[in-house]
Amino acid sequence: MTNSSPAKLIDRFGRTVDYLRISITDRCDFRCVYCMAEDMTFLPRNQILSLEEIYTLAQTFVELGVKKIRITGGEPLIRKGALELLHQIGVLNGLHELVLTTNGSQLVTAAPTLKAANVKRLNISLDTLNANKFKELTRTGDLKNVLNGIQAAKKEGFERIKLNAVILKNRNHTEVCDLVQFAIDNEIDISFIEEMPLGIVEKHNRAEAYYSSDEIRRDLEQRFTLIQSTEKTNAPSDYSDIPNTQTRVGFISPHSHNFCSTCNRVRLTVEGRLLLCLGNEHSIDLKTILRAPDFSSEKLKQAIINSMEIKPEKHEFNVKEQPVIFRYMNMTGG
Numbered sequence: 001m002t003n004s005s006p007a008k009l010i011d012r013f014g015r016t017v018d019y020l021r022i023s024i025t026d027r028c029d030f031r032c033v034y035c036m037a038e039d040m041t042f043l044p045r046n047q048i049l050s051l052e053e054i055y056t057l058a059q060t061f062v063e064l065g066v067k068k069i070r071i072t073g074g075e076p077l078i079r080k081g082a083l084e085l086l087h088q089i090g091v092l093n094g095l096h097e098l099v100l101t102t103n104g105s106q107l108v109t110a111a112p113t114l115k116a117a118n119v120k121r122l123n124i125s126l127d128t129l130n131a132n133k134f135k136e137l138t139r140t141g142d143l144k145n146v147l148n149g150i151q152a153a154k155k156e157g158f159e160r161i162k163l164n165a166v167i168l169k170n171r172n173h174t175e176v177c178d179l180v181q182f183a184i185d186n187e188i189d190i191s192f193i194e195e196m197p198l199g200i201v202e203k204h205n206r207a208e209a210y211y212s213s214d215e216i217r218r219d220l221e222q223r224f225t226l227i228q229s230t231e232k233t234n235a236p237s238d239y240s241d242i243p244n245t246q247t248r249v250g251f252i253s254p255h256s257h258n259f260c261s262t263c264n265r266v267r268l269t270v271e272g273r274l275l276l277c278l279g280n281e282h283s284i285d286l287k288t289i290l291r292a293p294d295f296s297s298e299k300l301k302q303a304i305i306n307s308m309e310i311k312p313e314k315h316e317f318n319v320k321e322q323p324v325i326f327r328y329m330n331m332t333g334g
Contacts, residue, residue, distance in 0.1 A: 008065040009266075009304065011276075011311040019068045019265040020061045024054055024082060026270050028074040030103050031139035032127075034166055034195050034209075038139060048270045051085045053290050057268060058089045060300055067096040070123075074270075077106035083113045090118030099123070101164070105141065107149030115156040122153055123191075126163045128172045129182060137171065154186065162189040162250070167216055168209040176216050177223045184247045191237045191250030192216045213238075213251040220249065266311070274304065276311035284310075 009017040027042050028035075049057070058069055069089060076082050090098045100114060101123040107114075114122070126146060128134050134143035153161055163183055167173050176192065183190040194213055217240075220226060229239035229248060237250030267275040272287025284307045289300050 007063065007301075009308055011308040013311075013313055015263055015311075016065075017264055017266055017308065017311070018066050019070070020058070020066045021070045021072055021265060021267045022054060022058060023072050023074065023268065023270045024049075024051075024076050024085065025074040025079040027078060028103065029078055029105055030075065030141045032125075032166075033137055033139070033171075034168065043271055049272050049287060049290075051081045053272070053287070054268075055085060055088050056290065057272075057286060057300075059092055060297065060304065062092045062094045064301060064304060067094070068099065069095060069097070070099045070101060072101045075103050075105065076100065077102055077110050083110065083117060086114065086117040086119060097121070101125070103138075103141070104146035104149040108145065108152045111149070111152040111156045114153075115158060120159045121161070122158050123162050123164050124150060124153070125165075126150075126179070127165050127167075128175055129178055130175070133172060150186065150188075154188070160189060162191060164191050164193060166193045166195055167211045168195060169211040171209065173211045173215070173219075176219050180220060180224060180242070180247070180249060183249075184242065184245045187246040189248045189250065191252055193252040213253040217251065224249075261314075266307075274307055276307060277314075282310045282312050 011017060026048070031038050031040065061069070071082075071086060071089070073079070086098065086100070089095070097120050098118055099121040100119050102125070104124045104126065107122075107124070124146070127137050129143070131143040134141055134146075150161070150163075163179065165172075165176075165179055167176060180190060192213060194211070195209060217226065224242050226240035226249060227243060229241050231239065231248075237252050239248045239250045241248055263277075267278065268286070269275060272285060272290065273283045274286050276282040276284075284303060286300070286303065289295065289303055292299075
């Protein structure tokens with residue numbers, strides 16, 4: 001499919017924004033220690049975007065040249081009506097790729113419907129292969145259910161499946177080789193992510209838990225040969241291939257290797273704020289525009305175009321200081 005509109009979103013640094021990440025819920029059935037507090041207070045229904053409003057925004061962004069949409073949460077698949085929304089977004093004229101980030105808890109039943117909804121790729125969070133540690137890290141999760149969900153997704157033949165693993169020192173940093181071997185055995189990809197300091201999480205010291213991509217790579221090279229991938233993407237992952245396997249290993253390094261110069265994405269929170277940067281609070285309120293008595297698609301489009309003027313050049317993360325960003329990752333949308 002091709003987009004008949006010549007519109008493009010270009011920021012003041014010359015970067016074309018053609019990738020939108022949409023959080024459709026701040027709720028999750030897990031309580032991962034690096035993502036949210038154990039006793040979270042979630043947004044009331046009237047403060048979050050309706051599914052119809054989310055679709056309208058997705059359609060508008062595609063008309064403005066967005067080619068890729070990622071649906072995130074919280075855990076997106078626990079929102080009632082999520083699968084129907086994916087079906088609607090998946091057939092938007094001009095959208096090249098619909099992808100989903102999930103914790104895997106719902107995939108055993110949802111995988112076939114996701115494939116039918118034109119979801120091309122899945123990112124599945126998996127930080128450990130140890131059931132007890134999985135329970136400790138997620139507080140509520142069941143590892144067996146997630147592993148079964150991964151197998152269910154594999155059977156559906158998605159274009160690619162990728163694991164996302166947030167690595168924390170003295171929590172799961174000794175498992176990076178086992179996680180890569182699991183990815184190889186299942187012919188899927190894996191990305192290792194440095195923890196991002198979003199929200200204040202009690203009983204979790206981010207400075208002590210920080211484990212850099214360079215340390216992860218060093219550990220992996222004791223067991224695997226990593227060859228820099230020749231495939232170029234605008235994604236934040238720096239990919240390496242493992243010879244004689246189908247697996248790519250990615251490193252997402254917001255602290256140690258800033259990737260902002262090629263940023264092509266913006267994020268829509270479930271309460272309708274368009275975040276121009278993950279690591280800054282630069283944003284505009286699209287919900288107010290959507291719900292205004294004099295709403296028009298032209299006003300909405302112009303507000304989005306104007307927002308490119310406040311997209312910052314880069315983020316500034318520092319795990320040794322209290323976060324400047326007080327919103328939690330589940331509110332940000334991955």
